[in-house]
Amino acid sequence: xxxxxxxxxxxxxxxxxxxxxxxxxxxxxxxxxxxxxxxxxxxxxxxxxxxxxxxxxxxxxxxxxxxxxxxxxxxxxxxxxxxxxxxxxxxxxxxxxxxxxxxxxxxxxxxxxxxxxxxxxxxxxxxxxxxxxxxxxxxxxxxxxxxxxxxxxxxxxxxxxxxxxxxxxxxxxxxxxxxxxxxxxxxxxxxxxxxxxxxxxxxxxxxxxxxxxxxxxxxxxxxxxxxxxxxxxxxxxxxxxxxxxxxxxxxxxxxxxxxxxxxxxxxxxxxxxxxxxxxxxx
Numbered sequence: 001x002x003x004x005x006x007x008x009x010x011x012x013x014x015x016x017x018x019x020x021x022x023x024x025x026x027x028x029x030x031x032x033x034x035x036x037x038x039x040x041x042x043x044x045x046x047x048x049x050x051x052x053x054x055x056x057x058x059x060x061x062x063x064x065x066x067x068x069x070x071x072x073x074x075x076x077x078x079x080x081x082x083x084x085x086x087x088x089x090x091x092x093x094x095x096x097x098x099x100x101x102x103x104x105x106x107x108x109x110x111x112x113x114x115x116x117x118x119x120x121x122x123x124x125x126x127x128x129x130x131x132x133x134x135x136x137x138x139x140x141x142x143x144x145x146x147x148x149x150x151x152x153x154x155x156x157x158x159x160x161x162x163x164x165x166x167x168x169x170x171x172x173x174x175x176x177x178x179x180x181x182x183x184x185x186x187x188x189x190x191x192x193x194x195x196x197x198x199x200x201x202x203x204x205x206x207x208x209x210x211x212x213x214x215x216x217x218x219x220x221x222x223x224x225x226x227x228x229x230x231x232x233x234x235x236x237x238x239x240x241x242x243x244x245x246x247x248x249x250x251x252x253x254x255x256x257x258x259x260x261x262x263x264x265x266x267x268x269x270x271x272x273x274x275x276x277x278x279x280x281x282x
Contacts, residue, residue, distance in 0.1 A: 027186050035111040035163040038178035041249040044072035044081060045272035048250065052087075056261035064089040064099060066265060068171070070272075073106070075115055080106045083168050097124045105168035112173055117166040117193075132166060132193065143196050160198050161191035170225075174203055174241065175249035179221055202226050210281060211242040211253055213266050217281035218252050219245040247275035 048068040054061045066087045073082045082104065089099040100122040106115050118131040129146040141157040165173045170192055177188060187202040206222035220242040242253045250273065254265040270277075 037176045041175045043274040044070050046070045047271045049268045050265040051268045053264045075106045103168045114166045114169050155196050164191035166193050219279045221245050244279035246279040248273045
């Protein structure tokens with residue numbers, strides 16, 4: 001189960017179940033005609049650390065930590081935001097199931113359009129690598145896989161959405177939403193590329209509430225992505241994010257319902273935020 005805890009914390013972009021869509025009646029907002037970002041809530045230099053817990057009834061286990069960091073770099077003579085994420089199991093759990101997962105994306109500074117994406121997996125001795133290269137002029141993704149045992153495969157994904165996101169950029173895209181434009185229950189659509197396919201993704205606005213964490217209480221915006229049904233996830237809106245109700249839109253808690261129990265990722269530390277952290281109640 002520790003595998004599920006760590007992997008899910010970096011894989012909350014694994015979204016959308018067609019069956020779940022039929023069960024939820026709400027207003028679906030029309031997609032944006034451009035890739036413009038309503039509100040850029042972050043900047044190069046931001047770093048976020050989350051502690052990951054698994055909960056089953058009265059049992060709470062601390063499995064590891066997840067790190068996110070933003071830097072400004074140059075890719076193909078273009079300035080980009082490099083978002084790097086890493087999931088690491090604690091050494092006390094490494095004997096049971098060692099995890100060292102890395103996810104990176106290089107995004108346009110103005111629109112968050114991905115230019116390159118990679119995921120480097122080490123999970124209990126299993127290794128896997130996947131990367132995407134975007135051809136934005138022709139809306140094509142070149143996908144490459146390598147299981148690090150000498151076997152490589154590649155695939156071309158055509159007709160991708162110009163404003164689509166990837167597994168990592170989803171995390172940042174959700175933070176740019178102009179919540180004032182939506183009513184409680186509204187679903188905001190976007191396309192996401194994952195596992196050599198592009199999926200319709202919806203994020204449901206669930207209103208505002210106070211979220212209490214070990215860092216304190218925060219006024220928050222509550223969002224629910226639609227999750228894809230599988231061996232780990234429950235069907236429907238099994239994931240919830242609480243984002244600070246200030247200009248930073250930092251997720252202070254991320255929860256995912258599993259088939260057995262749930263995981264909670266709580267913000268442990270932060271730095272380099274673009275705006276004053278005004279959402280903290282105490």
